[in-house]
Amino acid sequence: MELAFEESGGNFVTNDAINLDLLQLCECVLILSKMDKLTDSKSDFERDRKVDCDYLVPTTLDLNGQLSLVKVMLENVTGFFIIDRLISRKLPTLRSSHEVDLLWDFFNQRISSASDQMENETDFEVLRSLKEQFVVFVYAMKSFAFATDLIEALIMRLSDVRGVLLTTSECPFLEVLNNDDYRPMQFKC
Numbered sequence: 001m002e003l004a005f006e007e008s009g010g011n012f013v014t015n016d017a018i019n020l021d022l023l024q025l026c027e028c029v030l031i032l033s034k035m036d037k038l039t040d041s042k043s044d045f046e047r048d049r050k051v052d053c054d055y056l057v058p059t060t061l062d063l064n065g066q067l068s069l070v071k072v073m074l075e076n077v078t079g080f081f082i083i084d085r086l087i088s089r090k091l092p093t094l095r096s097s098h099e100v101d102l103l104w105d106f107f108n109q110r111i112s113s114a115s116d117q118m119e120n121e122t123d124f125e126v127l128r129s130l131k132e133q134f135v136v137f138v139y140a141m142k143s144f145a146f147a148t149d150l151i152e153a154l155i156m157r158l159s160d161v162r163g164v165l166l167t168t169s170e171c172p173f174l175e176v177l178n179n180d181d182y183r184p185m186q187f188k189c
Helices: 002-007 023-034 038-056 067-090 097-114 124-142 149-166 172-179
Strands: none
Touching: 023 038, 038 067, 038 097, 067 097, 067 124, 097 149, 124 149
């Protein structure tokens, strides 16, 4: 997991590609609070964040040659929730941590229901890639205090599916192993 984190760039908020500045949002909140319009803006902001989250995560994940879409989806979700968490920490009057956690729970339910197709995948390399992507995702989300139990359970289910594929004769691992002239011992499945 740490290797995957290091390969992803190490820091998810402060690096060469990302510069997160909430100064303008702080100024807007200050102006809205002085105008006594913060309550209306807060409810609008909450509604917009729910809609945005709904767009980020599809109800089904089509993996037929679209593995890169899962990676892009996870990157977008990571950015969305990290920014949401940072807003809740810096501007609790606009966004509470509880609201962020409720939206995170909604995401977890959505990804769990969309994961059925991932568990039916029969390509060993696709499963390996999915697992790597979700491990980096979990590491990023844990670093911002998000509960990742459901995603970790999905990773374990993907590992179990890979384990079953390793025991079948259709797996490239067994084909390479059976054709290896330097294998230390022979076994039968």
